[in-house]
Amino acid sequence: MSETRDTIYADPLRATGLFAFDAKVAEVFPDMIQRSVPGYATIVAMTGLLAQRYASAGSRLYDLGCSLGASTLAMRANLESSDCRIVGVDNSSAMLARARQIIDADDNTTPVDLLCADLADVAIEDASVVVLNFTLQFVPPAQRDAVIARICDGLRPGGIMVLSEKVIFEDAHLDALNIDLHHEFKRANGYSDLEIAQKRAALENVLVPESLARHRQRISDAGFSACDVWFQCFNFASLIALK
Ligand SMILES: Nc1ncnc2c1ncn2[C@@H]1O[C@H](C[S@+](CC[C@H]([NH3+])C(=O)[O-])CC(=O)[O-])[C@@H](O)[C@H]1O
Numbered sequence: 055m056s057e058t059r060d061t062i063y064a065d066p067l068r069a070t071g072l073f074a075f076d077a078k079v080a081e082v083f084p085d086m087i088q089r090s091v092p093g094y095a096t097i098v099a100m101t102g103l104l105a106q107r108y109a110s111a112g113s114r115l116y117d118l119g120c121s122l123g124a125s126t127l128a129m130r131a132n133l134e135s136s137d138c139r140i141v142g143v144d145n146s147s148a149m150l151a152r153a154r155q156i157i158d159a160d161d162n163t164t165p166v167d168l169l170c171a172d173l174a175d176v177a178i179e180d181a182s183v184v185v186l187n188f189t190l191q192f193v194p195p196a197q198r199d200a201v202i203a204r205i206c207d208g209l210r211p212g213g214i215m216v217l218s219e220k221v222i223f224e225d226a227h228l229d230a231l232n233i234d235l236h237h238e239f240k241r242a243n244g245y246s247d248l249e250i251a252q253k254r255a256a257l258e259n260v261l262v263p264e265s266l267a268r269h270r271q272r273i274s275d276a277g278f279s280a281c282d283v284w285f286q287c288f289n290f291a292s293l294i295a296l297k
């Protein structure tokens with residue numbers, strides 16, 4: 055299937071207001087995220103391998119902020135444990151409507167429940183794998199401690215959380231360098247300086263990145279026994295946390 059190209063920020067007249075996961079974004083999302091997030095395809099694919107290793111029989115696997123279900127599909131394709139269910143959660147009805155179509159077209163039979171809800175309100179129960187792939191960065195910072203603590207509480211012992219995020223660097227020079235390298239990555243993927251600047255403005259105070267040290271502290275405070283970065287490219291990183 056050919057992907058619809060993301061031109062949302064190409065025209066100065068069309069750039070209005072804050073970034074939102076509406077129908078226009080849902081339509082171009084696979085192209086947008088692939089051209090905007092270095093390592094995205096690798097992170098999604100490796101999430102499938104992590105799920106294969108950590109899923110336990112009869113447990114639930116959560117994809118929080120599932121968008122079109124990329125991580126859900128990667129986990130579903132790799133699962134070897136019996137009687138698992140995957141629960142995809144997203145608060146964008148436009149994203150979930152498309153996710154439903156994509157998941158129904160997949161011939162794997164592991165059950166997938168899709169919930170249109172705020173991930174902060176969803177019960178996490180009897181989980182072996184919880185994935186937040188570039189989602190916590192959109193949750194208001196004041197809610198983040200409680201979200202990660204509830205995930206830890208809902209995981210079985212031996213379970214895993216995969217947390218992928220845009221991050222900031224404590225050193226101002228490294229921060230500026232990595233932001234610049236990310237913009238170079240977007241330019242190399244065909245985005246113009248105008249598109250990069252307009253999207254950056256739209257994401258201000260909507261996508262709120264934190265440092266890896268902040269994430270590690272929160273994960274430790276929540277009760278996870280171990281955590282570390284398993285992937286990083288510029289200011290995009292993914293951590294695994296073990297219960
Ligand atoms: N509070 C919230 N509750 C539920 N969903 C939310 C919330 N806030 C934002 N979202 C949803 O989180 C998703 C973030 S995109 C995830 C990509 C996906 N994981 C992927 O691997 O393709 C990442 C990005 O676009 O940078 C969007 O679909 C939002 O609607």
Ligand SMILES: O=C(O)C(=O)Cc1ccccc1
Nearest residue numbers: 086087090091220253254261
């Ligand atoms: O495009 C960016 O600058 C990003 O930080 C990544 C991103 C990807 C998709 C939606 C929102 C942000």
